[in-house]
Each structure stands twice: as structure tokens, then as C-alpha cells.
Amino acid sequence: MPKRFQYKAKNPRNETVQGTIEADSESRAADQLLGRELIVISLKEMQSGNGALGFFKNFSERVSKKDLAILLRQLSILISAAVPLVQALRILSEQATNPGLKTALADIVTDVEGGTKLSNSLERYGRIFSDYFVNMVKSGETSGRLDEILNYLADQQEKDYELQSKITGAMAYPIFIMGIMGVAAIVMMTFVLPKMLAMFTELGPDVVLPITTRILIATSNFSQKFWWLIIIGVIGGFIAFRAYVKTPAGKRVYDFVKLKLPVFGDLLRYVYLIRFSRSLNTILVGGVTIPVGLKIVKSVIGNAVFEDLITETLKEVEDGNPISTVFMKSKEIPSMVSQMLSVGEQTGRLDDVLDKITQFYVREVNATIETTIKLIEPAIMVVLGLGVGVIVSGILLPMYTLTSKL
DSSP, X not given: OOEEXXXXXXXXXXXXXXXXXXXXXXXXXXXXXXXXXXEEEEEEEOOOOOHHHHHHHHHHTOOOHHHHHHHHHHHHHHHHTTOOHHXXXXXXXXXXXXXXXXXXXHHHHHHHHTTOOHHHHHHTOTTTSOHHHHHHHHHHHHHTOHHHHHHHHHHHHHHHHHHHXXXXXXXXXXXXXXXXHHHHHHHIIIIIHHHHHHHHHTTOTTSOOOHHHHHHHHHHHHHHHSHHHHHHHHHHHHHHHHHHHHSHHHHHHHHHHHHTSTTHHHHHHHHHHHHHHHHHHHHHHTXXXXXXXXXXXXXXSOOHHHHHHHHHHHHHHHTTOOTHHHHHHOSSSOHHHHHHHHHHHHHTOHHHHHHHHHHHHHXXXXXXXXXXXXXXXXXXXXXXXXXXXXXXXXXXHHHHHHHHHO
């Protein structure tokens, strides 16, 4: 894993510059600085920030899609206004409020000022700038259309952020309600129900309690005696799940199951199709070849099932076959997408077809989100009603039975 070093050096104009650099060792860091025509004055390794303090530091330095979208838009405007690249980057570095982005931009300014290409400098910060972003900038530098490419990237990043915000907003309400219901259920089972159910447990074995009452008593007793076991089980289950999902086999199973979820499975499938079509369209517009474009898209798609499809598609393309060959055989890809891709390849207008696919599925996502939001509230009310009904019946039924015998 690359280490981070803080340096102070002299540039070719004999000015003192400082910043951070990532490298495997101190000697490699010094070689990289020398390659930028910088004479090292001091170079020391920065603390990796382990533990809780390091976690919060890394969290605060995380660059969000919103931060990146704003950066791209500002950079594209400055470049379009004929502001020199170094000056534009310096302005953005000074204005940046995110610590991680500010540090990265300061280093990039030093790199570019020393003669390094922007794409090569961005490549060092893979945690912020993806392969997709770096390759698009590289194509803009090669074609002399950097301002157009940056503007196009800004548009796509803003659309991605808008889509993500809509999905997050749709998911926030049910997650919040389910969380409140879970907390309420724990409080009821641990503190409220034991006192109300105590009188039923004292009636003795001769009184046959309804099944709902017996379930409530058993659940309440278990939660009171083994609350620590429940906490350990939840935390342990979460850790085990995360560890399994990080394995290649686990990720494939998890991503496959996500696509089969009712309502949300279709929504996620649309999102992955949008990522594929929008990313590949942007790459092709930037002048990148289809095989290289597919490799880049694979790294940003975010689902193992689709990544496997793209890997198979890449092999077909390298063998001289159309992109649509593998997609037509897959059950995860709608036939409309495969047919449109085939038409786009035959007519030589693949970029236009990808744009149309993106627009279509953006509308589908918006419609699905609206429908889901309308369905979520009554569904939650039904679940809440069933839960309350079980608790009420578990308490009222034995009371009714007892009073009827008096």
C-alpha cells in the first residue's frame, strides 16, 4: 500500500514549494519529485492515521460526488475562459473546502507547474479521480479539446449526482421508519411488555395462553436475559456479512440477489444500465477506443454481474464481434438495449444510441422512484399494523378469556 510523504522542495524557478506525495518508499518518493524537476529540501513520512482518529480524518477527507461535480464545473468554466491550467488549478486549490481535495489539488498544481501532464498527476489520486475520469482528461489533452471534455464530464457528474440524490432520498424514508420501528420494538420487548405479561405467567400451568401471548412472553424473556447475546449476534452478523461481500464469490452472490429484489431490483438494474451507457458514451465522445472504454466502464459500473458481462463483451470485441453479442444472450439486459446497441454499431452511431438509452432509463428511474415512494408508505403502515395487532392480540386475548371465565 502506498505511503504518504510530506515534502519541501525547490522548483526550477528556485521557489520553495511544499505538499504531499504518495509512493511505496521514501526513495521512490524522492525519485518522483526529482522527475518533476524538484530539488528535495525535506521529505518525511506522514502518519497513516490508524485508530478512531485516523478513521474520522479519512472520513472528513472523503471527496463526495457533489464535491467532484462542483470542481469539474468550475475547472471547465475557467479553462473555457482561457485561464491558464496552472492558474485555474491554483484558484480551485485555494477555494476548496474539503481537506482531501485541497491537498490533492495543491499537489497537482505543483506537478503541472513542473511540466507533468494533468492526467498523469490525477492518476496518482485514484481514490478521488477514477480511471474513467483520468482517461477522459488524457483524451482531451491528446485531442486539444480539454475544455470540451471537462465541460462534458461536468455535465455527466452532475447528472450522476442528481440520480444518486433521488435514489438516496427515496431510500431514506423507509430506512428511517424501519429504524424507529426497530427501536420501539426493542423498548417494548425489554421494558414495557414484561410488566404487562407478568400477570399471565403467574396464572400457572392450568391456564392455556394463546399462541401469540406465549410467543410474546418467550421473546420478552429472551430479550431480557440475553440482550448481550442479541447485540453480539447483530454486530457479528454484520461483520461476517461485510467480510463475505468483500470476497469475489460473496460480491457476485450479493450483487445477483440485489437485482432480484422486488421493485428495488429493477431500479438498481436501471441505474447500472445508465452507468454503462452514460460512461461508455462519454468515453467514445472523448475519442477513446471501444476496448479501452469497456475496460474503464467495468471499473465504474459497481455490480459484479454487469462486470462479468462487460468482461465477456470485451473478449468478443477484441475477437472482432459486436458489443451486442453477449448482451443479447444475457437475461439481465433488456432486449431493447441489445437491439439498440446492434443498430448503433451497424449505422456507426453508437454514441447517439448510448445517449438515447441513458435518457430512456433516466426517465424509467424517475418513474420507478415516484411509484416506489407512493407504495412505501402504505406498505409500512401495513407492517406496523400487523406488529401492533400481534402485540395487542397477545395481551387482550388472554384478558378476555380470563374475564369470560369469571
